[in-house]
Amino acid sequence: MQTTSHKPVVLVTAADLAPQALDMLGRFEVVYAGKQPTEDDVVALCKQHKPVAIIVRYGKVNARIMDAAENLQVISKHGSGIDVIDQAAAAERGIAVRAAVGANAAAVSEHTWALILACAKAVPQLDARMREGHWDKSTHKSVELAGRTLGLVGLGAIGRRVASAGLAFGMNVVAFDPYAKEAPEGVTLVALDALYAESDIVSLHCPLTDGNRKMLDRDAFARFRQGAILVNTARGGLIDETALAEALASGQLRSAGLDSFDIEPMTTPHPFQRIPNVILSPHIGGVSDAAYVNMGKGAAANILAALEEHARDAA
Known part of the structure; x- marks a missing residue:
């Protein structure tokens, strides 16, 4: 998906996001990395779109990805397990890490x-x-x-x-x-x-x-x-x-x-x-009709809160 406006970008490491979450992110351009994005795929998209936030659904987010996203302020997990995010690297770069605790x-x-x-x-x-x-x-x-x-x-x-x-x-x-x-x-x-x-x-x-x-x-x-x-x-x-x-x-x-x-x-x-x-079973315990919506909304809410907090700190 190509960016077609000057809106700040949210990158999703998946091919979709719940409509309810997209409604919450209306002031952003949402870019999808695809069904099974590789690290190289995500790095390329970060360099191209310079996202302010990444929603992590599939794969991992490491220091290489963070460095490719020069405007990145928050990494938000679509779920509760943030072990797929290099939290030490994020802390070193002043990037917030959030989880949608309890959503699934x-x-x-x-x-x-x-x-x-x-x-x-x-x-x-x-x-x-x-x-x-x-x-x-x-x-x-x-x-x-x-x-x-x-x-x-x-x-x-x-x-x-x-x-x-x-x-x-x-x-x-x-x-x-x-x-x-x-x-x-x-x-x-x-x-x-x-x-x-x-x-x-x-x-x-x-x-x-x-x-x-x-x-x-x-x-x-x-x-x-x-x-x-x-x-x-x-x-x-x-x-x-x-x-x-x-x-x-x-x-x-x-x-x-x-x-x-x-x-x-x-x-x-x-x-x-x-x-x-x-x-x-293929790690689908948290994948249900309701959890898909709740995790998307939780991830979106965490992005909005973290960006607001970042703006206050910068003021």
């Missing part, structure tokens, strides 16, 4: 439960067996959730929604979150090792940082309750994927439901594709 919480928590239930009830596997002509009524036993323990690593907007549903299922809910000062009624805050040891289902809802990258490694899985289920709708980098494959193969874990991966798109071929007790 309902969507991600619902997808978390889709994966938990699919793992506990072996839904994909039973469907495949039925299509092959099998009737496994006499041999199959699913995991009943009532009375089991759900362990949540992270107790933000998404984790709290997942906890609420767990309580409704009659589960014991424990959580680890070093930043949580209190837990919702019915949820017990515990140490991380205790969570691993006690939980029948472990679900990840924390941001990815340098400090917790590959926190779930061989040692961590060895501390899990044998036969536990792992669900990750957070960030793939939290898990050592080789260690997870080993834990699934050995029976240390019953199954896993994964919506995010260390490298995205997930490389093909990938060992997970050959493991029958892992359920895969």
Whole structure:
């Protein structure tokens, strides 16, 4: 899309944005980078259009991209995970970084439960067996959730929604979150090792940082309750994927439901594709009809607020 006016430019690292968000950005020229923009694509567009803001939907924003956008004042994530933005580089350049916190919480928590239930009830596997002509009524036993323990690593907007549903299922809910000062009624805050040891289902809802990258490694899985289920709708980098494959193969874990991966798109071929007790989805937990609108509006609102703050500081 070519700039056709002298309006300041907002660059979107995707091919579209919700109409409601576009309405909020009416005084800007919105430029799209395409469905799967490369770093070179984004750099070229930054040099051409000199955006004042970037909305990050796909891909990463690093120092090279920032330096190509000489007028850049704010990088706004279309969602809550800002690990795809080089925050140190942005800080060095005085560029604000914002996230649409909570905008996709309902969507991600619902997808978390889709994966938990699919793992506990072996839904994909039973469907495949039925299509092959099998009737496994006499041999199959699913995991009943009532009375089991759900362990949540992270107790933000998404984790709290997942906890609420767990309580409704009659589960014991424990959580680890070093930043949580209190837990919702019915949820017990515990140490991380205790969570691993006690939980029948472990679900990840924390941001990815340098400090917790590959926190779930061989040692961590060895501390899990044998036969536990792992669900990750957070960030793939939290898990050592080789260690997870080993834990699934050995029976240390019953199954896993994964919506995010260390490298995205997930490389093909990938060992997970050959493991029958892992359920895969392509990082779409936060992609729903309502979340698409909420994340777009949140990203746009953050741009407007950051630019207004920048203007006040410059006055």
